[in-house]
Amino acid sequence: MIGLAGSIERRNGVSLWRQIADRILQAIASGDFLENAALPPEVVLAERYGVNRHTVRSAIAALVQEGVLKAEQGRGTFVLSRKRLSYPIGARTRFSTGLQGQTTERHIALLSSSTEPAIRRVAEALAIAKGAAVIRLETRGEADGHPVSRATTWFDARRFAGIEDAMAETGSITASLERFGINDYLRQSTVLSARHADADDLAALDLQPGAIVLVTVAVNVTLDGQPIQFAEARFPAERVELRLSANE
Amino acid sequence: MIGLAGSIERRNGVSLWRQIADRILQAIASGDFLENAALPPEVVLAERYGVNRHTVRSAIAALVQEGVLKAEQGRGTFVLSRKRLSYPIGARTRFSTGLQGQTTERHIALLSSSTEPAIRRVAEALAIAKGAAVIRLETRGEADGHPVSRATTWFDARRFAGIEDAMAETGSITASLERFGINDYLRQSTVLSARHADADDLAALDLQPGAIVLVTVAVNVTLDGQPIQFAEARFPAERVELRLSANE
DNA sequence: TATAGTTGTCTATATCAATAGACAAATTCC
DNA sequence: GGAATTTGTCTATTGATATAGACAACTATA
Numbered sequence: 393m394i395g396l397a398g399s400i401e402r403r404n405g406v407s408l409w410r411q412i413a414d415r416i417l418q419a420i421a422s423g424d425f426l427e428n429a430a431l432p433p434e435v436v437l438a439e440r441y442g443v444n445r446h447t448v449r450s451a452i453a454a455l456v457q458e459g460v461l462k463a464e465q466g467r468g469t470f471v472l473s474r475k476r477l478s479y480p481i482g483a484r485t486r487f488s489t490g491l492q493g494q495t496t497e498r499h500i501a502l503l504s505s506s507t508e509p510a511i512r513r514v515a516e517a518l519a520i521a522k523g524a525a526v527i528r529l530e531t532r533g534e535a536d537g538h539p540v541s542r543a544t545t546w547f548d549a550r551r552f553a554g555i556e557d558a559m560a561e562t563g564s565i566t567a568s569l570e571r572f573g574i575n576d577y578l579r580q581s582t583v584l585s586a587r588h589a590d591a592d593d594l595a596a597l598d599l600q601p602g603a604i605v606l607v608t609v610a611v612n613v614t615l616d617g618q619p620i621q622f623a624e625a626r627f628p629a630e631r632v633e634l635r636l637s638a639n640e
Numbered sequence: 641m642i643g644l645a646g647s648i649e650r651r652n653g654v655s656l657w658r659q660i661a662d663r664i665l666q667a668i669a670s671g672d673f674l675e676n677a678a679l680p681p682e683v684v685l686a687e688r689y690g691v692n693r694h695t696v697r698s699a700i701a702a703l704v705q706e707g708v709l710k711a712e713q714g715r716g717t718f719v720l721s722r723k724r725l726s727y728p729i730g731a732r733t734r735f736s737t738g739l740q741g742q743t744t745e746r747h748i749a750l751l752s753s754s755t756e757p758a759i760r761r762v763a764e765a766l767a768i769a770k771g772a773a774v775i776r777l778e779t780r781g782e783a784d785g786h787p788v789s790r791a792t793t794w795f796d797a798r799r800f801a802g803i804e805d806a807m808a809e810t811g812s813i814t815a816s817l818e819r820f821g822i823n824d825y826l827r828q829s830t831v832l833s834a835r836h837a838d839a840d841d842l843a844a845l846d847l848q849p850g851a852i853v854l855v856t857v858a859v860n861v862t863l864d865g866q867p868i869q870f871a872e873a874r875f876p877a878e879r880v881e882l883r884l885s886a887n888e
Numbered sequence: 889t890a891t892a893g894t895t896g897t898c899t900a901t902a903t904c905a906a907t908a909g910a911c912a913a914a915t916t917c918c
Numbered sequence: 919g920g921a922a923t924t925t926g927t928c929t930a931t932t933g934a935t936a937t938a939g940a941c942a943a944c945t946a947t948a
Contacts, residue, residue: 405654405655405657405658405659405661405702405849405850406653406654406655406658406836406849406850407653407654407655409653410653410654411653411836413653414835414836418835421833454653476833478831481884581883581884582883582884583726583881583882583883583884584832584854584881584882584883584884585669585724585854585877585881585882586834586852586853586854586877587662587666587852587877588654588659588662588852601653601654602653602654604834604835604836604852605834606832606833606834606854629833629834629835633831633832633833634831634832634833635829635830635831635832636729636829636830636831636832636884
């Protein structure tokens with residue numbers, strides 16, 4: 393459904409207020425409301441969704457808490473935050489350059505790093521032996537101070553020893569790979585899915601529980617096709633959309 | 641998070657049993673369980689997620705209802721359904737050819753059609769005047785008898801008058817466009833997001849309420865760049881993943 | 889200054905969600 | 919046959935979710 397409409401389901405394990413909050417977020421993110429625009433009054437929303445006014449209030453309260461809406465007694469409820477960020481995905485997907493023009497500042501924060509044996513899917517993606525040592529980086533992408541992605545990245549530990557230090561210093565995957573003599577790389581494959589955010593995502597992305605994350609699982613390769621990086625990234629669906637560009 | 645793990649959130653508007661059902665679905669879809677494999681016993685799952693056994697039972701009951709699991713008293717609970725379908729997206733995205741090899745039969749069912757004035761976003765996408773007549777098709781993609789997508793598609797009514805009949809006959813967008821002299825077309829842009837399924841999606845895709853859908857908004861163009869089709873498609877996240885291929 | 893329109897707060901009630909414990913029923917395996 | 923394991927059913931209790939109605943507090947404007 394496009395727009396604010398679409399009906400609401402009961403007894404599904406998702407509370408009515410959460411469903412309504414989702415709808416409102418969706419409408420705002422799709423640009424159905426201008427910034428600072430007033431939402432329809434609570435009574436109208438309640439009637440539109442066929443629920444009690446208090447239920448609508450719960451949804452609004454959650455979004456106010458989240459910083460998306462601002463309620464003013466006597467006046468109305470107003471939209472604070474803007475459209476979703478549009479994150480481009482293609483052969484030359486790069487975090488920083490992808491958000492140019494939409495944000496003034498962006499970087500990748502290294503949350504933690506570790507060395508571990510590769511589980512099957514990591515080993516297959518990187519074309520190394522199962523159980524071989526890999527470096528795992530836990531990172532968060534930030535734009536203008538807001539978290540926009542949460543990623544887990546694996547590198548072959550033999551080839552990229554110390555890449556965690558490079559990441560911590562530079563805040564950029566591209567810059568870190570340059571230190572290992574890789575000046576260009578391509579995205580070989582991306583697989584896309586979606587799910588509810590787990591506790592880790594919620595904390596790192598500053599989400600309200602119940603939020604949805606888009607999940608990309610990707611392999612980056614050198615120009616001659618050698619896999620160098622395997623990553624699972626989570627994007628908050630209410631703040632980010634993914635744009636697949638035909639060119640590149 | 642990769643796997644069955646990842647913790648559970650309380651007081652978020654999404655019930656615990658729904659969150660656990662999501663996790664189990666995710667794990668099955670990612671291939672963590674073979675077909676006919678036994679799930680860990682309820683007591684184990686309850687401990688793993690830190691909830692009461694009855695809560696796990698609610699999650700399992702929902703999945704049994706949905707046809708994903710089968711519970712047998714005294715024996716265990718078993719996985720019925722298979723891995724997710726992997727739907728490729730690229731410059732030459734086609735419904736039928738994309739699922740070749742994964743399914744034996746697929747077609748697009750026309751649910752309804754209508755002619756209406758173009759709203760702003762449709763007009764912009766098709767590069768026609770706002771309010772100009774467009775044909776809207778409501779369709780469902782089916783593979784081996786199971787619904788895998790639900791789409792709303794718009795065409796310029798002047799250029800594609802009667803395309804709804806072609807769709808009803810052929811069950812294919814590609815075949816229908818051929819009747820209008822279009823033998824090849826490219827996907828110009830795809831924008832990807834995710835949200836909870838609304839009532840319409842739930843019914844058309846045979847989903848349990850609370851399910852998540854992946855949403856693609858795409859424009860198809862002729863080889864010389866003329867927009868011919870604008871579409872919003874919804875895919876059940878628990879049954880379909882989107883694969884972005886580097887080539888094409 | 890009234891009045892209409894809006895958000896905020898309160899009380900009450902019913903249903904759903906989650907926990908807790910106990911035991912029955914079916915299966916598997918010794 | 920008997921023990922261990924597993925799912926199925928039942929009762930009871932607590933807190934979250936949703937409905938209902940009434941009224942207060944604040945804003946804008948006629």
